[in-house]
Amino acid sequence: IKGAGGRFFLSSLPLCLLPPPADIISTVEFNHTGELLATGDKGGRVVIFQREPESKGEPFSQGEYNVYSTFQSHEPEFDYLKSLEIEEKINKIRWLPQQNAAHFLLSTNDKTIKLWKVGERDKRPEGYNLKDEGGRIKDMSTVTSLQVPVLMPMDLMVEVSPRRVFANAHTYHVNSISVNSDYETYMSADDLRINLWHLDITDRSFNIVDIKPANMEDLTEVITAAEFHPHHCNLFVYSSSKGTLRLCDMREAALCDKHSKLFEEPEDPSARSFFSEIISSVSDVKFSHSGRYLLTRDYLTAKVWDLNMESKPLETYQVHDYLRSKLCSLYENDCIFDKFECAWNGSDSVIMTGAYNNFFRMFDRNTKRDVTLEASRESSKPRAVLKPRRVCAAGGKRRKDDISVDSLDFTKKILHTAWHPTENIIAIAATNNLYIFQDKLNSEMH
DSSP, rough: TTSOOOOOOOOOOOOOOOOOOTTOEEEEEEOTSSSSEEEEEESSSSEEEEEOBBHHHHHTGGGGGEEEEEEEEOOOOEEETTTTTEOOOOOOEOOOOOSSSEEEEEEEEOEEEEEEEEEEEEEEEEOOBBOTTTOOBBBGGGGOOOOOOOOEEEEEEEEEEEEEOOOOOOOOOEEEEEEOOSSSEEEESSSSEEEEEEOOOOOOOEEEEEOOOOOOOGGOOEEEEOOOOOOOEEEEEETTTTTTTTEEETTTTTSSSSOOOEEOOOGGGGGTTTHHHHSSSEEEEOTTTTTTEEEEOOOSEEEETTTOOSSSSSEEEOOOOOGGGGGGHHHHHGGGGGOEEEOOTTTTTTEEEEETEEEEEEETTTTTOEEEEEEOOTTBBBTOOOOOOOOOOOOOOOOOOEEEEEGGGGSOOOOEEEEOOOSSEEEETTEEEEEEEEEOOOOOOO
């Protein structure tokens, strides 16, 4: 962002995956270095993109991401005991920090989490004593001498293999996975429970949160998202459909049903309506890179919370306040239940989240400036600077190029976004297209 101008440009063409509806992107995630970007879709596929090395002749080529590997992570299943189909859709992807030449990532659908190894091979062994070049066993009578097998160069091949399958631990749909800062454990959350796993143990997990009431008729809220603290392995946060955040400390008890801190904004009684509880439900929660703040997203706003202040958010940003007058129609077409994600930039100074009409919003926490940008084929030409967009509320004065709230396309929505961990490169999933934008001027936020 340069001022409020939002000077980002498209660094590569929109990347289409497969024919709809299986190709609709359901999650986007950079790895810890930002060199790899993974997307998951409704067809159970994971596509990994790799950043191209910098080219002297093309100064912006280093921002381009090309397909590195594609693999089928999950297949559709059927639960015969409950007579339920289990979708293959990838709900979340989380990368593990790189420890050696290979990369590891976790992917999950509604029920099963898998650990995948992504590695490269550019050499092959040759000169076996007991096998011929085709891999067939030789006739022993023809072996008259011994030779030492050697490694010969070959075309680079990316190999993806499943290393662990973590199954049968969730009764309800998994909505979150988060890798702990100890790099040995991770947690998975569904609507009513959060489980703690060890990455090497697949046959058991520990239940650390359980909000299921004895009588399901007494159920008043569900878990919507959960994440570990980036630096303290004993802390994690989870959000609820009531708009609350609970910070838990695993040192206090094995079962963290009693939270350490409760973050909740008092409701204004005068503003209460039929839709109040629906639009206050938190759809995403993210720790800042520093670990000091929490970023949450509900239907209409994005909020920044200070871990040291539970009574109210430190900052509240209106994402699309012009939709307040449209809540009735959004309820009728189920859009009011859309779950938008949010993201921090590398320095925690700017936040990003999606909206409708393929718009996404950025808020600069220091200057308090914001910008609305659009990710679409019509407005996003490679190397072109994105123009800020403005939505005009119903009955308001319209300027040139303003878009009326009545003409917004609610079928085009930016639910999933990701920000490069250190640079100003962002990934935007718009239905079945992946857009990658980068700062045209430099890598520092202004």
